[in-house]
Amino acid sequence: MLFGEIFRLAFASLTANKLRSSLTVLGIAVGVFSVIGVMTLINGMRSSIETGLNVLGANSFQITKFPPINFSDPWTRFRNRRDINSPQAERFKELMGDAAKVNLQINRNGLTVNVRERKTNPNVRLWGTDENYVTAFNFDVALGRNLGAEDVEHGRPVCLLGDEVVQKVFPDEDALGKLIRIGGQNYTVVGVLASKGTAFGGSPDNIVLTPITRFLAVYGRSWRSIGLNVQAPSQAELAETQERAIGMMRLVRGLAPEDANDFEVFSNESLIEAFNNIADIVAAGALIISAIALLASGVGVMNIMLVSVTERTKEIGIRKSIGAKKINILMQFLAEAVALSLIGGLVGVAFGVGGGNLVAFLMNTEITFPWLWTGIGLGVCGGIGVVFGLYPAWKAASLDPIEALRYE
Amino acid sequence: MIPPSATAHAGPRVTRPPGALVIEIEDVTKLYKMGAETIHALRGVTLKIHRNEYLAIMGPSGSGKSTLMNMLGCLDTPTAGRYEFNRKNVATMLDDELADIRNREIGFVFQTFNLLPRSDALHNVELPLIYAGLGKAGRIEKAQRALVNVGLGERMGHKPNELSGGQRQRVAIARALVNDPSIILADEPTGNLDSKTGEEIMALFEQLYAQGNTIIVVTHEEDIARHARRIVRLRDGLIESDRAVE
Ligand SMILES: Nc1ncnc2c1ncn2[C@@H]1O[C@H](COP(=O)(O)OP(=O)(O)OP(=O)(O)O)[C@@H](O)[C@H]1O
Ligand SMILES: [Mg+2]
Numbered sequence: 001m002l003f004g005e006i007f008r009l010a011f012a013s014l015t016a017n018k019l020r021s022s023l024t025v026l027g028i029a030v031g032v033f034s035v036i037g038v039m040t041l042i043n044g045m046r047s048s049i050e051t052g053l054n055v056l057g058a059n060s061f062q063i064t065k066f067p068p069i070n071f072s073d074p075w076t077r078f079r080n081r082r083d084i085n086s087p088q089a090e091r092f093k094e095l096m097g098d099a100a101k102v103n104l105q106i107n108r109n110g111l112t113v114n115v116r117e118r119k120t121n122p123n124v125r126l127w128g129t130d131e132n133y134v135t136a137f138n139f140d141v142a143l144g145r146n147l148g149a150e151d152v153e154h155g156r157p158v159c160l161l162g163d164e165v166v167q168k169v170f171p172d173e174d175a176l177g178k179l180i181r182i183g184g185q186n187y188t189v190v191g192v193l194a195s196k197g198t199a200f201g202g203s204p205d206n207i208v209l210t211p212i213t214r215f216l217a218v219y220g221r222s223w224r225s226i227g228l229n230v231q232a233p234s235q236a237e238l239a240e241t242q243e244r245a246i247g248m249m250r251l252v253r254g255l256a257p258e259d260a261n262d263f264e265v266f267s268n269e270s271l272i273e274a275f276n277n278i279a280d281i282v283a284a285g286a287l288i289i290s291a292i293a294l295l296a297s298g299v300g301v302m303n304i305m306l307v308s309v310t311e312r313t314k315e316i317g318i319r320k321s322i323g324a325k326k327i328n329i330l331m332q333f334l335a336e337a338v339a340l341s342l343i344g345g346l347v348g349v350a351f352g353v354g355g356g357n358l359v360a361f362l363m364n365t366e367i368t369f370p371w372l373w374t375g376i377g378l379g380v381c382g383g384i385g386v387v388f389g390l391y392p393a394w395k396a397a398s399l400d401p402i403e404a405l406r407y408e
Numbered sequence: 409m410i411p412p413s414a415t416a417h418a419g420p421r422v423t424r425p426p427g428a429l430v431i432e433i434e435d436v437t438k439l440y441k442m443g444a445e446t447i448h449a450l451r452g453v454t455l456k457i458h459r460n461e462y463l464a465i466m467g468p469s470g471s472g473k474s475t476l477m478n479m480l481g482c483l484d485t486p487t488a489g490r491y492e493f494n495r496k497n498v499a500t501m502l503d504d505e506l507a508d509i510r511n512r513e514i515g516f517v518f519q520t521f522n523l524l525p526r527s528d529a530l531h532n533v534e535l536p537l538i539y540a541g542l543g544k545a546g547r548i549e550k551a552q553r554a555l556v557n558v559g560l561g562e563r564m565g566h567k568p569n570e571l572s573g574g575q576r577q578r579v580a581i582a583r584a585l586v587n588d589p590s591i592i593l594a595d596e597p598t599g600n601l602d603s604k605t606g607e608e609i610m611a612l613f614e615q616l617y618a619q620g621n622t623i624i625v626v627t628h629e630e631d632i633a634r635h636a637r638r639i640v641r642l643r644d645g646l647i648e649s650d651r652a653v654e
Contacts, residue, residue, distance in 0.1 A: 005538060016526060318522045321483055322583065323511020323539040325504045401510075402484040405522065 010335040013308070014343075021340060024304045027297030028344025028384070029351065031290050032377045036352025036370060037359075038286035042279045043368040044360030049275055059235040060136065061242055061267040063092075063249060065225040068264075068271060081262045083225035086216055088252045092228060095248040100241050103132035103229040104212050108219060113161075113208060114181040115169040124165060125207045126182060128215020134160075134193070136229045137204075144176045144191030147211055151190075155213035159187040163195035164205035182208065185218050238267070294380065297344065298388040305337050305392035316396050317404030330397040337389020338382055345381030349374050422618060423637050427459030429495065430591060430622060431480060436489030438475050438645075449475040451645035452489070457624065459590065462617045464633035464653075465626045467642035473626045474595055476642065480624065481516045481593045482506045511539050515584030519596035521576045523568040529555060529579045530564040536587045554582040558612060574605035581612060591622045598632055610635045 014021045062068075066078050093102040105127055112122045127133065130152045134141060141160070151158055159180065166175055175189045187210055196204045216224065232241035242265060249263055266274070309316070316329055353374070357367045438450040449472045457463060457480075465473050478484035479491065482498060491498040493509060501509075510516070523532045533551040542550070555564055558578040568576050577597060584592055594613070598606030610632060617623050625636060633639050634653060641648040 012526075314522075315524060318524060319535070319539075320507065321481075321510060321516055321518075321522065322536045323507050323587075325507040325539065327504075328539055402478050405483070405518075 006331050006335045007339060009332055010339040013312075013336055014339060017308075020304060024297070024300050024340055025344040025347060027300045028294065028341050028381060029348035031293030031297050032345050032348025032381060033352045033355065034293060035286050035290035036349050036373055036377055037356040038282060039370045039373040040353050040356025040368060041359050041365075042283055043370050044357065044365040045363070046275065046279060047368060048365035049272065058268065059233075059238050060229060060231040061238070061245075061265060063228040063230065063245065064264050064266075066264065068266060068274075082253070083223070084228065084263065085224075086212070086221060086226065089226040089228060092245075092248055092252045095251065096230065096245065099244055100233065101132045101135065101231040103130060103136040103231070105129045105133060105136075105227045105229060106212060106215060106224060108215075111182050111208075113165055113169055115178065118169045118171075120165055120168040120206075123206060124182075126215070127207060127209045128212035128219075129209055130212055132229070132231070133209055136231060139196070140194040142192050142194040143174075144189070146191060147209060152211040152213050155211055155217050157185065157187050157214055158190045158210065160191040160193055160209040161189055162193050162205040162207040162209075165208060166192055180208075183218070187214075242267075294384055298341075298384040301337055301340055301385065302388040302392060304340070305333060305389055306395070308336070309333060309392050309396040312396075313399065313404045313407040316399050317401055317407065320399070320401035321405055326397040329399075330393045333393035333396045334386065334389050337393065338385030341381040341385035341388075342378065345378045348381075349377055352377075421614075423462075424460045424617075424620070426461055429456060430459050430493070431455070431457040432490075432492045432495075433479070433486075434490045436476075436479065436486040436491060438472070438479070438484070439487045448645050450479075450486070453642075453645070453647055455640065455647065455650075457622070459622050460620065461622055461624075462613075462635070462637045463624045464636035464639045465624065465642065466628060466630075466633050466639055467648070469628070471642040472645040473628075473642055475645075477593055477595045477624070477626050481514050482509050483516070507539075511536055512587055513589055513591060515581075515587070515589040515592045517577070517580050517584045517592065517594035517597045519599040521568070521580045521600075523576060523579055523583075525568050528565050528567050529560060529571065529582075532568070532579055533583045533586050536583060540587055550586055551582075554586040555579070557585070558582045574601050574608065577601060577605075577609055578612075581609070585616070589621075591624065592616060593624050595626045596628070597625065598627065598629070603631075606632065 063084070065081050065084055067073075089104045093104065096102050106129070107125050107127045109125045110122050111124045111126050113120045113124050129147070131147045131149060133139075134146050142163075144160070147158070147160060150156070161170075161175055161180070169175075169180065170178065175192055178189050179186050180189060181187075187208070193205070193207075193209075212226070230241065230245050232238045246261065246265060249265075250259075250261065253262060255262065316324075319329060353369060356370075360367060432455075434454050436450055436453045437448065440447040440449055453472075453476060465476065467473050475484070479486055482493065485499070493513070498506070524535070527535075530548070530551055533554050534547045537547040537550060552561075552564065555561060558581050560575060560578050560582065563571060563575060563579075566575075568579070571579065577600070581594075581597070584594075592613070597613075598609050601609065606629075613623055613625065614635060623636075625632065627633050636653055638650070638652050640650045
């Protein structure tokens, strides 16, 4: 009996019991869905975190009040920390002097930019920052000028627009010198950033930069902690610069020698590492859930196959009476079990990749296809079909021909 | 063994001389244990059948005809006694060898047809060829020819429930014949059919016999049995008589 013949037969009998087959398929699909979905999402997040962080440059690190990713420590450990306020940040920048470029940054998301009757979607990120933002994030100023030290000093109501914002509100006119409104405040456009044009969703270009002093004046100083981006002159001097930055920061914060740091210092690598740690835990969780779900649905496959064998005892008798060998019957039922679980696997992969990427899309991360996990998932499904289909198939193959024929 | 008589019916009735010994059973018994009770379906049956024979097995209900037939067809195994098919002891054969005999040597026709209900006539007839390992094109061609031979050329796409009883039995016969078996076993092939349709089926067997097949038919109807050249009568699991048809 040929392979194609066996599978044609399997599909014919699966479609003969559509509802029952679909329910079993669903069980498998759920198991595969959870692992593929999570893996897709993690893959997407990982690649966009990696590309996103690479933009920061290999010789920079960040100092913030809260860790960017935290999984191991209780929130209370960070909650009572003092904010990094404006005087501290300014002082820190001053103390670092020429040893490193320090960029102060604070942001607010979900804003709308208005220019007369035109406006953007309420998803623009406004950065209160300084002249070093552009180099810190590897932007180029396409038109006009960068923020300057005097802008920050005097809290001038000026701004630089990201490319996406320009496309929206100044589609066919020169933005320089024009006024824009954000939340009832006017800003004069002094510069336009070149598009980074990476990733979809447009987040890197959907920004407006304004002096941090202006930002704080508009949105208030309390309950705000400023982020500090520090760029060492070279990668070789990164460790040394980091040492120095920690020392200066402790000084600025007035910490006694026995006090622990009340701020976080992290670089690209430590971020990626932290993310990977969490991703590994989430992945392990998804794997365990999937394993349990697949085990349960494997039992479901076995159950359905046992029912199918019993129901089709007469058919088995007929087949044996006209010369079907044990192996023929065994393969017939095994193929059915494998087909059932593979279809479940394919459905699970389709929904997992679709669902995972949908979430990834909503989170503005990259769309990916987890080839490895798809392969593993389908392989495991095939294995489940074989393992849980073997006993029912063996039972069918071992039926006594005459007993089976007599079965009503 | 009593050789079939050359004298026969009026009409174009030919009796072919017997060929090689193909079935030999000796002192075969079959017991069924039903709880504390033991049913003796066969109590020691000895029988030789040669190629080119046309044999009818008769007897009252419960006398063991079907039990004997299933054994001859390698579907069932005796509790005791020896069964040699083509001079080879069946008891020593593996399951797959028996499957092979059922597939290639024997065509079995059941009283209740035993067709696959969800498959059309063509696929039902094709089935033995699938297990014989024939390719698709060859299978279709042979199955179609077998169906045409039993007069069902127009009904190949019909499922069993779209066919009359007589037509279903013809499909079953086509299936039994499709792999060119040398022996045809039929357990009450006309039992579920009216007498006219029954006669048509028997005419088909007559034709097959004339073409060189060995035929064994179980029946409890004298009219049907008269088509055979030799009649074996069973009673209570024993052979009561075994003689040629006058
Ligand atoms: N699977 C079985 N389990 C128990 N007893 C059985 C079984 N099959 C047959 N028998 C018994 O064996 C005896 C012979 O049965 P068998 O079917 O061979 O009779 P038969 O001659 O074919 O009868 P009929 O003409 O009614 O078909 C009967 O008494 C029957 O009850
Ligand atoms: Mg019977």
